[in-house]
Amino acid sequence: MSFYSEKASKNIPLHWCISVLIGFLLSASLNVNAQQNTQKNTQKSTQPANNSVTEQLQQLRKEVVALNRDLFVLEEDLLFPSSTQVVVYLSMDVGTYFNLDAVELRIDDNVVTHHLYTEKQIQALFKGGVQKLHVGNLAQGEHQLSAFFIGKGPQDRDYKRATSITFIKTAEAQSLELSIIDSSLKQQPIFEAVEL
Amino acid sequence: MLKWFNALSYFCFVLVVSALISTQSSAQSSLQRSAKNNIKGNAQSPLQQARETNSVHLEKAYQQVLYEYYQGNFSLALTQMAILEQKFPNGLRHIPDFLRANQVEPELLKGGISLAYGLDNQAADIFLRLLKKNTAPDVTAYSWLLLGKTYYQKRQFSDAAQAFQKISQDNAEEFFDQSTRDNWFYMQSQLHGFLLDQQPDPNNIKWLEQLSGDSIYRNYVQYNQALALLQKGQNQQAMTSLFVLTNSENSFIRRWMNWSDPILNATDEQDVEAERDAIRDRANLTLGYTLLQNDKPHDAFRVFEKIRTDGLDSEAALLGYGWAAAKKNDLQIALAIWQRLIHMPQNSEYTLEAYLASAYAYEKAFAPRQSLQVLQQGLNRFEQALLGLNQAVQKVNQRQFILDLLPNANKQQTVDDDVRLLLDDKGQSFKSLKPFNTGQLFNSVAVTSEFRAGLSALEQSRDLQQQLLEWQQRMQQYHLMLDERQAERLKRAKQISQNRTLEQLPALQIKRDALAQIIDMAKHQQDGQIFMSLQSQQWLDRVKRSEKRLGTIARLKTQLGQLPLKDNYQRRVERVAGRLVWQASEAYSANQWQAQKALNQLDTEITKAQQRQQKLLNQLAAKPDFAEQKLRVSNLAKLIDTKIAKNNGLQDVLISQLSNMFNQFIQVHKQKVSHYILQAKLAMVRLNDQALQKDNDSSIPLNQEPANQASTNEVDQL
Numbered sequence: 035m036s037f038y039s040e041k042a043s044k045n046i047p048l049h050w051c052i053s054v055l056i057g058f059l060l061s062a063s064l065n066v067n068a069q070q071n072t073q074k075n076t077q078k079s080t081q082p083a084n085n086s087v088t089e090q091l092q093q094l095r096k097e098v099v100a101l102n103r104d105l106f107v108l109e110e111d112l113l114f115p116s117s118t119q120v121v122v123y124l125s126m127d128v129g130t131y132f133n134l135d136a137v138e139l140r141i142d143d144n145v146v147t148h149h150l151y152t153e154k155q156i157q158a159l160f161k162g163g164v165q166k167l168h169v170g171n172l173a174q175g176e177h178q179l180s181a182f183f184i185g186k187g188p189q190d191r192d193y194k195r196a197t198s199i200t201f202i203k204t205a206e207a208q209s210l211e212l213s214i215i216d217s218s219l220k221q222q223p224i225f226e227a228v229e230l
Numbered sequence: 231m232l233k234w235f236n237a238l239s240y241f242c243f244v245l246v247v248s249a250l251i252s253t254q255s256s257a258q259s260s261l262q263r264s265a266k267n268n269i270k271g272n273a274q275s276p277l278q279q280a281r282e283t284n285s286v287h288l289e290k291a292y293q294q295v296l297y298e299y300y301q302g303n304f305s306l307a308l309t310q311m312a313i314l315e316q317k318f319p320n321g322l323r324h325i326p327d328f329l330r331a332n333q334v335e336p337e338l339l340k341g342g343i344s345l346a347y348g349l350d351n352q353a354a355d356i357f358l359r360l361l362k363k364n365t366a367p368d369v370t371a372y373s374w375l376l377l378g379k380t381y382y383q384k385r386q387f388s389d390a391a392q393a394f395q396k397i398s399q400d401n402a403e404e405f406f407d408q409s410t411r412d413n414w415f416y417m418q419s420q421l422h423g424f425l426l427d428q429q430p431d432p433n434n435i436k437w438l439e440q441l442s443g444d445s446i447y448r449n450y451v452q453y454n455q456a457l458a459l460l461q462k463g464q465n466q467q468a469m470t471s472l473f474v475l476t477n478s479e480n481s482f483i484r485r486w487m488n489w490s491d492p493i494l495n496a497t498d499e500q501d502v503e504a505e506r507d508a509i510r511d512r513a514n515l516t517l518g519y520t521l522l523q524n525d526k527p528h529d530a531f532r533v534f535e536k537i538r539t540d541g542l543d544s545e546a547a548l549l550g551y552g553w554a555a556a557k558k559n560d561l562q563i564a565l566a567i568w569q570r571l572i573h574m575p576q577n578s579e580y581t582l583e584a585y586l587a588s589a590y591a592y593e594k595a596f597a598p599r600q601s602l603q604v605l606q607q608g609l610n611r612f613e614q615a616l617l618g619l620n621q622a623v624q625k626v627n628q629r630q631f632i633l634d635l636l637p638n639a640n641k642q643q644t645v646d647d648d649v650r651l652l653l654d655d656k657g658q659s660f661k662s663l664k665p666f667n668t669g670q671l672f673n674s675v676a677v678t679s680e681f682r683a684g685l686s687a688l689e690q691s692r693d694l695q696q697q698l699l700e701w702q703q704r705m706q707q708y709h710l711m712l713d714e715r716q717a718e719r720l721k722r723a724k725q726i727s728q729n730r731t732l733e734q735l736p737a738l739q740i741k742r743d744a745l746a747q748i749i750d751m752a753k754h755q756q757d758g759q760i761f762m763s764l765q766s767q768q769w770l771d772r773v774k775r776s777e778k779r780l781g782t783i784a785r786l787k788t789q790l791g792q793l794p795l796k797d798n799y800q801r802r803v804e805r806v807a808g809r810l811v812w813q814a815s816e817a818y819s820a821n822q823w824q825a826q827k828a829l830n831q832l833d834t835e836i837t838k839a840q841q842r843q844q845k846l847l848n849q850l851a852a853k854p855d856f857a858e859q860k861l862r863v864s865n866l867a868k869l870i871d872t873k874i875a876k877n878n879g880l881q882d883v884l885i886s887q888l889s890n891m892f893n894q895f896i897q898v899h900k901q902k903v904s905h906y907i908l909q910a911k912l913a914m915v916r917l918n919d920q921a922l923q924k925d926n927d928s929s930i931p932l933n934q935e936p937a938n939q940a941s942t943n944e945v946d947q948l
Contacts, residue, residue, distance in 0.1 A: 087687065087880060087883050087884060087887070088683070088687060089351075090876075090880055091687050091690060091691060091880055091884075092348060092349055092350065092351060094694065094873065094876055094877060094880065095347070095348065095349060095690065095694065096349055096352060097873065098694055098697065098698070098873060099305065099308045099309055099312055099349075100312060101701075101866070101869055101870065101873065102305075102309040102312070102697075102701075103309055103312035103313050103316060104866060105701055105704075105866060106309060106313055107313060107316070108708075108862060108863065108866060109704075109708075111859075112708055112711065112712075112859065123290055123293075125293065154300070154301045154302070155297075155301060157300060158296065158297045158298075158299075158300035158301045159297065161296065161300050162293060162296050162329055163293055163294070163296040163297025163298075163299075163300055163301075164290055164293030164294055164296070164297055165294075165297055166294055209286075209287070209290070211290075230283075230286045230287070230290070
């Protein structure tokens with residue numbers, strides 16, 4: 035039936051309202067109606083194929099995770115053999131007295147890494163995460179590691195502190211940990227460096 | 231007499247040689263290890279130490295997983311988790327308690343990361359395994375929740391609903407925080423309200439009551455409930471529900487910072503507010519049309535006024551706004567609204583329908599000439615729209631068109647944001663076909679969940695490809711690096727051979743044995759003179775020379791018949807000699823102890839040097855592992871190539887699917903436009919017929935340019 039029928043002058047508004055309303059109620063362009071019938075119908079035809087591709091992609095991603103694992107291990111074996119490997123981790127307490135901005139790491143007075151922290155990284159550290167701040171190679175023998183922490187201290191003041199540790203690199207991989215701990219007793223942050 | 235001095239010089243030489251060997255050997259002696267342990271003051275057994283070291287390394291490995299996970303780097307977190315599991319089989323069962331805070335059961339976390347990364351099958355397996363073996367109520371509750379979400383993501387709605395129902399209200403209250411609970415309620419509401427194709431569940435009301443006041447899910451559930459009521463024909467209740475939703479105040483969502491945050495709540499505050507506004511617009515739109523249907527144009531008019539003009543529903547709202555005005559006989563206002571819609575560049579169904587609506591309004595206002603004119607304009611635009619759509623079909627079939635929709639991997643943008651901008655740009659690129667603009671049409675494709683899922687899969691595929699290509703390049707570098715290392719090793723071995731470094735130690739050992747024999751002899755003979763200091767030995771030599779001279783002088787004097795020398799000289803020399811011998815005898819014990827100590831030190835250093843040399847020899851004798859390493863690299867490179875090929879195949883399929891989606895939408899739109907053309911043509915014929923019937927005397931045909939176009943312009947200006 036044509037829109038402009040002979041009875042159009044009487045029925046047109048109602049016809050329009052109803053048709054547009056029904057169109058709207060059944061259309062699903064926002065998340066709210068994402069899985070509504072209209073979309074279901076249009077999706078039905080492509081869904082099995084899509085599912086199959088999604089499954090294949092999922093399987094591929096799983097395989098790539100396993101491949102990544104092997105590649106990371108190979109990389110570590112090749113680039114950082116245990117006889118020379120030194121790893122430095124950084125962990126953080128709740129951060130009441132110190133808000134970390136950056137860390138500079140020196141080994142035997144040479145700057146080996148410098149890291150600026152994002153809010154996400156800080157939150158990840160607060161929640162129990164540990165950052166592998168540095169991994170490198172060192173000759174066997176005695177070495178000194180120094181870490182400089184820059185951030186905001188108590189009362190939001192600029193705060194820069196350092197800590198250092200002397201360690202002996204042996205034939206085994208050496209792991210060190212830098213920790214920022216809140217001391218409620220001193221009302222100050224404490225910076226520690228320990229051998230693991 | 232000088233033997234002891236020589237011994238000391240040999241000792242120094244051995245030290246130098248030992249140090250030289252030490253630098254050439256990469257191995258560390260066990261003595262150094264024990265020295266380190268002494269420094270630490272660690273009195274534990276080696277087994278205990280190894281166990282503790284292992285535990286610390288496991289802890290750090292797990293904390294690295296947490297570090298990546300809390301940043302939302304799910305791929306890296308999963309990789310770290312895989313490395314952890316490879317290095318420490320069953321390690322996840324031995325994670326220390328302090329890292330299990332916030333109910334982070336490591337297995338559960340692994341499932342959560344898998345879910346967040348899109349590995350639904352792996353996630354489901356983990357949750358089911360946990361549910362089989364775990365009896366802790368908190369872990370069970372979270373496992374059911376995440377399993378339900380996994381099924382929900384896999385579109386297995388019935389399984390999802392069953393999983394959610396396994397969580398008791400009490401457990402949800404106890405173990406979930408507000409945001410997680412809201413998510414749980416919302417998903418159940420969605421499942422029972424729409425997705426399971428069943429009658430609307432009365433529980434929906436219950437879920438709505440239990441949702442927190444400021445949760446975004448509340449808005450969704452309210453809207454979905456209203457839609458369900460409309461579908462059931464309960465318009466009055468639906469309108470009440472929509473009215474409540476449209477009058478809800480803006481509020482800020484709380485940030486939820488516990489462990490499940492990255493899985494269940496990835497939106498930030500700004501996004502939530504934008505989402506809330508969009509829902510409010512949609513609710514107003516639905517309410518407006520419902521009021522129109524219920525013959526309440528005045529109320530509908532006021533409702534349409536609340537919808538934002540820059541929102542997703544602005545065009546649909548303008549169309550309805552016009553109809554509300556028309557229905558309350560404000561035809562001029564209706565025409566003005568529709569004219570505004572007509573002048574919009576987008577060729578959406580609303581802008582195109584506005585031509586037909588305007589024609590209707592003119593006709594109703596007894597202006598058939600203007601009505602015909604608008605229809606003619608509409609017809610032109612419809613045809614242009616068709617032309618543009620045909621060109622768009624060609625465009626969307628190009629591979630690059632789809633690839634260009636992917637967000638830039640270097641930017642931190644979401645797929646949705648980026649696609650919207652890109653599609654707008656692409657829509658604008660059809661400007662040569664003014665006034666056609668496909669941006670709106672492309673956006674309507676982009677908001678569908680199917681398209682977003684496809685694009686997200688394509689993005690994942692693109693990321694995988696980048697990652698794999700990067701690894702492929704690195705494998706080539708590692709091959710070169712191994713070649714260099716092999717050459718360097720040969721060079722060093724040659725250098726060692728040329729310097730005869732390894733031949734020096736046996737010669738030193740022989741010398742050391744000779745010295746030890748001398749010391750033994752001195753001890754056996756109790757001869758203090760062997761241990762005398764260098765100066766004393768020189769003095770003793772002088773005294774002996776003096777004795778010889780005195781003897782010579784005495785002999786010569788006797789031959790010459792002169793008086794012999796006085797005894798004083800002889801006695802004096804004897805006294806000095808006796809004193810020196812006496813001193814040597816006195817210092818015998820101390821000197822002998824010192825000599826033995828030095829010999830022992832020498833032995834220690836020689837032993838160390840021997841050990842280092844042995845290690846160096848072992849290393850030199852060992853078969854080089856370069857071949858093995860190269861094989862490892864080659865195998866991985868082959869694996870990478872396979873994955874790249876597989877990924878390329880998947881990418882092609884995904885691109886084709888996305889192109890098809892665009893094509894389907896374009897075809898539907900083309901059908902609509904064709905329908906509008908038909909409507910317009912029919913209306914024009916009808917109007918001309920009416921005019922001919924009513925005004926047979928008229929000399930000016932209706933389809934010619936009217937003399938007085940002022941009335942149309944006036945309406946336009948409104």
